[in-house]
Amino acid sequence: MNAADIFDVPVAIIGGGQAGLSVAKQLHKKGIRSVIFERHEKFHSWRVNRWDSFCLVTPNWQCRLPGFHYDKEYGGTDPHGFMLRAEITEYLDAFARSFEPDIREHTRVTRVAPHDDGGFIVETTAGTWTCDQVVIATGGYDTPIEPPYASKLDPAITQMHSVDYRSPAQLPDGDILIVGTGQSGVQIMEDFVRAGRKVHLAVGPAPRSPRKYRGRDATDWLYDAGHYDITIDRHPDPHKAMTQTNHYMSGRDGGKEIDLRKWHVDHGVELYGSLADMDGSKLKFLPDLKKNLDDADASYVGICNQIDAYIAREGIDAPEEAPFAKVWEPETERTELDTKDANIASVIWAIGFRPDYSWIEVDVFDGRGKPEFHRGVTDVHGVHFIGLGWLNTWGSGRFLAIEEDSAYLAEQIERQLVMVGTRSVA
Template identity: 35%
Template sequence: MENNKKHPYINVVVIGAGIAGLCTSYYLKKKKIDHIVIERGEIANTWNNERWDNFYLVNPNWAMKIPEFGFYSDHFPSKNPDGFLNKSEVVSYIKDFGNFIGSKIYVNENVENISKDENNYIITTSKRKISSKNIVIASGAFGNAHIPEMHKMLDRNSFQIHSSKYKNSNELPDGDVIVVGSGQSGAQIAEDLLDSGKRVWLAVSKCGRRPRRYRGKDSSWWNYKMGSFDKTVKDVPFEERWSCSSHTSGSRGGHDINLLNLYEKGLSLCGSIKDCKDNFVYMNNDLYKNIKFSDEYALNWAKNVDKYIKNKKLVAPKEEILADPRIKKTSLQSITKLDISKNKTSIIWATGFRYNFDWIDLDITDENNHPIQNRGITKYAGLYFMGLQWMYSSKSAQFIGVSEDAKYIVEEIEKKL
């Protein structure tokens, strides 16, 4: 570190000590490029503080492709390629990777602002100001927790949290729970609550499901072989990139999540949320349509696997997924409203995330508030992003692909030094 006229100068500053920031630091260290990492909380902060206690990764261990720290390395905490890491294992794994890299990581230091003077970027943190010509923003894949504005219309005494704040059923008030949104997080949290003995409602949105295993292999393995992870922003239209993630689970060794199976175990299903007012949550009449979509998604996914097996002349066990006979319009009629005051119903909003880069005093976002970038490279020389969902490909924010983008970004930085 050396001083310029105004602030201490650092060649490269990486913001965020999650897996994206650490992979970036790994390649910077390999190329002996001077840098530091600044983290608002602790290493693996989001994984530790914004996941529920019984969280498991959805992709199997073999898909952990972190440089020198992947599944086939001596550092990996499991020898089972088809196993799934739980929350505490993921947190320890990322922290161990950070220690392995050995870079300067400053924790509990929040970056509050980034601006630019004539020559350098000025980074204002909760502890200091830093000058740099190169910044890699790896502050999270998804952004900030998003709860629809309609939640403000509910009674002020109602208990409401975002799914990122849910830890376990014991931390919720006594009474029922309604989970809003049936993507991966919503469906898994609903199952977790049901297993704990809670009476649970799930407001079902338009999300597909996929079997955990099919024709002898994990569904993630088939997706990997069929090139799903390698699809880039050039292959998939913008609106399709943000469709709901198909639900399955890595808990209990990996298993299917079929909402109708959970319904038979006691989960109450209703349509997606239309509105809220006082003590009432109002539902759309789309339960049948959304459950049918989920089932058709699984059927189409299986057909694509069958086609791939046939075209590649692979040997695989015979298996067939049939349309679920329980999906009948007459039996899948949603309630139209729910009085949350009757059974002291808590609400968990599994309604996703939104980017917010208002703390950067530069024109870096588009009309959707997404960063304007091309594989992490922005129009501002020396300003980069890392680890964004669909930054370049469908695996850009995942353990299976984040290191590829990190390597690319560091090579770009090296060219300009």
């Protein structure tokens, strides 16, 4: 490689989702050229890796891409609704058209490493690039998680991860076991209930949230109260914030909360504790169903109390709510189940993902392989991350804070480019 090729592009952005394109938009405003590399097509995870009935869990007004807010520049007419999958991709595609980024689709990045002459080398399936700055915008959803004991399950039972799930029609007749009660697990549960299918649910430690409370969506109250402005540096329990599963609720049918106790009583969903093992047709669960339900309710009540305190503090006239009451308690902890006796024909794993950073050969990771940064800026000059949970606030990794996060990162990139005298215009 000759010297003329060393700085082929000022900024390489890896990942063509909303985070990567948001950084590109902010750099474009500053006259800084960037190239986005996307292994599939832009917004692939929204277009392909979501089930048919998927909709947002947070209200549309929280969709605030840089200079392209849902209810302003985009002209959306339902700010308190919850966009369906097709509507989300329409919004994202319109954002991309608003500034026409340089994006190389169907181009996988296989290696990022320091260049001998400065900057970085970016090897892709469509050739090799060099750059001054690299932005990692691939998110944390690379590798679907399935436990090792999944291989011991009776092979006659169909197994599927939530990333591959589209509708109940994909799965054979019979009961379904859904493992995990984060946002994906509980929404897929509803899909099967609506399809008239019997659901068995392994309840994990995910917290839950009210949907509408005292006359408004709970997220509206929390936004006004400044809850979403709390940074990870100021959070009272940053470890919990970083490791806790998202609160479960739904945007379906205009938005609803999910109380698993009610789904058991009203729809016959069978509830168990966390899945612990599988062997043939035998399933084993931990005796933690009561604890997990109680903990989820404690989170629910805690959010309600937080909203109550804000209303009282500000002297707001808002309707009262009846105090929370449990509609059902498990009498015993069922720790064993035979899939044959229960007529379980399928298992859906909804227990999350792991990121894959194996292609990054830069010393920006801790001993557990987690990237280290402050607001996305690492200690290695020129290497940055965007689109991860709690990059700075709760809204990081979501639509709500991507404008702020990408603006900050673009400022840091511009400063670093100016420091080494390589700032380039688009």
